Amino acid sequence: LSGSGFILSGFGFILNGSGFILNGYAFADQNSDSSQGKVISCKIGTWKTAQTIQPFFYDKFVPRGLKTEVLHFTNPGDQKTALLAGELDMCGTTLAHAIHSASRGQPVVVVAALCNKCSALVAREGGDLSTVSDLKGKKIGYVPGTMHEILLRETLVRNGLSPERDVLLTRVDFFDMGMALAGKGIDAFLSGEPFPSLAVLKGYGKIISYPYYGESIGTINAGMLVRKETIKENPQLVHDLVLAHAMATRYLLANQKEWLEKSSTFGVPLDVLEKAASNMELAWEMDELFISQARALGERMEALGVIKKQPDYESLFNLEFVEKVKKELE
């Protein structure tokens, strides 16, 4: 590492040295036994999007003595790094990311689902594209290494198009997809909500396909991730969080208006969310089917060369908490 040294350690020294001022809230809150009656707080990471909103409602459902603080991210990689560094107790993750991480031997465990669906293949409105097979020879935006890449390739192959030869895949950041499409930089993109609905409502895009294929990957999208050691050391906390997650999910599913209204405070207009709602499915339950779909996802990823070897799905997915919570809720 070319001499980051002096400056880095200089910065580090000063930063850590002045820890009293800056730390403030950073280290005040590692979990201890929640039975002691004093309030402990834990940190949850998620995106500020409608489909990953549940953590913002946990506080309604956690047992007394537990408080949650939600930190939001824009990138699953950063979220996972924060989790591994012990800065978060639980965080959202896309399943592709979880598989990638586990295949590299990182001690992460998915303990609940977060959402399903949320993807759509969008083409430019007014163009000559109406079906997937029209994409031949077109430029399609994607984000390398994500769920959406896998789904895009799956969709193309299923429609008899070779992702390498028949279309031109173009790296575009998530948030730039709409711009790129509207500005005619690309002809289509496959991305997560709310961008597809946004494209439709603003009038420059139309959805030509939802890339869900029940017999393989299905509609799975994201889950909640914890560290292995958290499960070992504080299973009660994980349980409490999964329970809160389940209850929050059920609450939001029952109160769609509140869900969307809260979501729109993140910046997306309500009408876009209402349009997108049918393509977003909040979730918490996981079962064997879920894991087998994840396996299918993992196989696609290996075939694509995104991962080198399959992770140990048994230890990546822990159904224990979901099952226990399910019983408690019934």
Place this chain on the structure above:
Amino acid sequence: MNDRLIPWVLPFTVFLLWFLSSEMEIVPLYLFPHPFEVAQSGWSYIFGKIGDEPYAGRFVYDLAASCTRISLGFGLAVMTALPLGLMSGRNRFVHRLLGTSVDGLRAVPGITWLPLAMVWFGIGIKTTVFLVGMAAFFPIYLNSATGAREVDPLLLQAGAMMGVNRFNAVFRILIPAAMPSIVTGLRLGLGISWAYLVLGELTGVPNGLGAIIMDARMVGRTDIIVVGIFLVSVIGRLSDLLLKLLLRFCFKNAL
């Protein structure tokens, strides 16, 4: 033309072009918002009541949070880069020791520090301050090294003869004499601190001007992004003026 109007010629021209192209819809409005729409969003962001709209009324809080982070990060950069730069400008050994490393690190994208900073400092204000400070470090370092290197040795000799010790010479002679270069470095550093604020606020902090820009980007709200550009450039310009004023107050020959 009135001298005080000249600086506004360019911004006004840009505004006019923007207004006209929006009115004539040369660029579709969904791609780039109309100035009035942006003005409305800006108004709501600054003066709106919290809760009325997604970003309404957050400005003061964002500004306060960002200013704190900028002050800390920029302060940290000044405290490290200025002494190191001055030393490396005057001392061959320090120059050789640091030169290569600093010149290499300068080229490293700020965003790549984010995962490492999270490992070192956790998420929260320390990482933010680190990233902001990192960005401001290099221009301050390089410019103060250039400045220090070109100080007339005669002035230092004159000081020594009048009984200034080596430590005092730094403050009494070296810094004032290198001031024009240092000022350029500080101004560049402060500017880039603001520019790197979005990186610092990308992760783990709930508010701030950088955070709101990234939030708006995430949900595709171009109007808010333009508001952000506008506000950051106004505030950046103000902080630049403040810095200049402060320096002129402290050192007469600084610009």
Place this chain on the structure above:
Amino acid sequence: MNDRLIPWVLPFTVFLLWFLSSEMEIVPLYLFPHPFEVAQSGWSYIFGKIGDEPYAGRFVYDLAASCTRISLGFGLAVMTALPLGLMSGRNRFVHRLLGTSVDGLRAVPGITWLPLAMVWFGIGIKTTVFLVGMAAFFPIYLNSATGAREVDPLLLQAGAMMGVNRFNAVFRILIPAAMPSIVTGLRLGLGISWAYLVLGELTGVPNGLGAIIMDARMVGRTDIIVVGIFLVSVIGRLSDLLLKLLLRFCFKNAL
């Protein structure tokens, strides 16, 4: 100590610390990779066969692509910032016309230009070049303005008397005389061009060092990020040396 070794003291110390903390697992290896693991990833990235592993063998292509973009962007910045900076250093009107706008824009985060750049230039290399050039513009502008402002008017008078016209005076007198400041500006600009490459390559281009760093970040491959930091800093340092060499070749008093 051997003079040629001094620059390596710091990098070596950091490496040692890293190595030891990895060996002793002070920071868990899954959080921050072992140097050997990074070395392996780096080797594969540079020398591997394409297809063996996700990033294997892409280095040469990425390097070539990024170098092209940097050259174009940096070249664009030099071609605009240098003349504007020199003019604003010598001419009060230009200074007033541009000063406020440039000082405001300096503070604007690079990433916020991305949506606008896409509207203006579409996606692809033009946007990349614009972003890289934008980043390099400010240090070059500000430093050449400082340099030009401080050129001894006597030298310009001497030139005029020897029959140098105003146009030639820029190349024959103004630029050489302002060279130390200009060099600092160019070096800062080149450094920051590399640092902004990730932004430029975030969208619309298939490869490049910045693209790979962002891809690695997206999937959380810290080892590849560290490889990226290392490569960018080495290449950044090399390009800095190249720039210095070039300038020394063209202008004797430049450093």
Place this chain on the structure above:
Amino acid sequence: MLCDKNVFLGVENLGKQFPGNGTPLTVLENINFEAEDGEVISIVGRSGCGKSTLLKILAGFLKPDSGSVFFKGSRVHRPGPDRCVVFQEDALFPWLTAGENIAFGLKRQIRDGSRIEREVDRFLDLMGLSQFRDYLPREISGGMKQRVALARVLILNPEILLMDEPFAALDAQTREEMQELLLELWGQFSHTIVFVTHDVGEAVAISDRVIVMDKNPGRIKDVINIELERPRRREDVNFMRFYSRLYKLLRD
């Protein structure tokens, strides 16, 4: 008085003010003189009397507030290689070697590389600087720098040479050597020379005519013709006479 078209260099009713704090400072007032082709004119006067300002107006660096300068019948507007200045301060280009500094102006006039080389060699030789062709200004002594400054304008073969205390920073011996060199070159090229100095001995040693200036405001107090044969010797009684006369004029 309208300046006679046949006059080589004519200065007419020249006035110059600088904006001071509040009230403008009159630096030059009502300056009139003429110079013939090939004449050596010295301007002496106390520090701050406006000698440099006058020279800068002659060179075309400054615009006068009133009056004008005529050169061969036409008004002087801008600097040019026909009226070259050797500055009071060191104004060599620090990034060029002695040889390159000397070649600088010539390169603006002719393209022929080998001819430039030859000319530069000739002038380096003339100035006794051949050894120092590739030295940067900071590597040579003050006297050498002034010789380079002289060479770089002589090589342009200007019609008028304007010299602003060119030898003030030199020691007495080097200064006298330079004066001799200047006169020798003048003998060869016979330029018109306007020479600013505060050294009365120097003025007597080289000039055909000495203009004595007054201060606050700067105007011409007296003009003295030095009717001495060349070469002049400082030990000469007549030299002494002119010297004392000028000295007294300045003192009062």
Place this chain on the structure above:
Amino acid sequence: MLCDKNVFLGVENLGKQFPGNGTPLTVLENINFEAEDGEVISIVGRSGCGKSTLLKILAGFLKPDSGSVFFKGSRVHRPGPDRCVVFQEDALFPWLTAGENIAFGLKRQIRDGSRIEREVDRFLDLMGLSQFRDYLPREISGGMKQRVALARVLILNPEILLMDEPFAALDAQTREEMQELLLELWGQFSHTIVFVTHDVGEAVAISDRVIVMDKNPGRIKDVINIELERPRRREDVNFMRFYSRLYKLLRD
């Protein structure tokens, strides 16, 4: 010879070389002299003979390669306010006003603000600079700058004043005024003065003793005692005698 402890300033076997291109350049060789308290010593010599180098060694800016400098019985190692230098070049701090430049050294010694003010006022007055207290160096003329440079060291009441051609850039009249001022101040404060000059008249006018230096390598050629009463008049025959003698010594 071991330097006598009672000597005020003693220079002993001093030698100094600079690393030239390849072969080192011997600038000073075997320099020996002594100065008594309150004496005015001039050093004259041609450009490049090592005068400035010698002065810098006396001041403690340069280390000699051989020999040593003793001051009141102890060896000189570093610069200090007891041995102050007035530089050949302009070395005022450009960011401080005349008054602040003068106060600079004193602030290092005493904390009492109002006493500093009073002292500065006194020296501004002494130098005839009261009006220019708040002017920056670039706003005042060359003569004034040298007066500020002199004031800023005199205020420190140094035991030795080292002056490196301090008046070289001034016109004849200003120069003589400054010489008179210097002697007047010397009459008041009676510092020891080592005065480097290339102006023979100046050396005769102010010194008790003149050290004439040779060039290549720089060594002492002769020492001349100027046995003239003060105030000295340049028109005086004896003054002329010393002048010619020194002039000839330098010429050879």
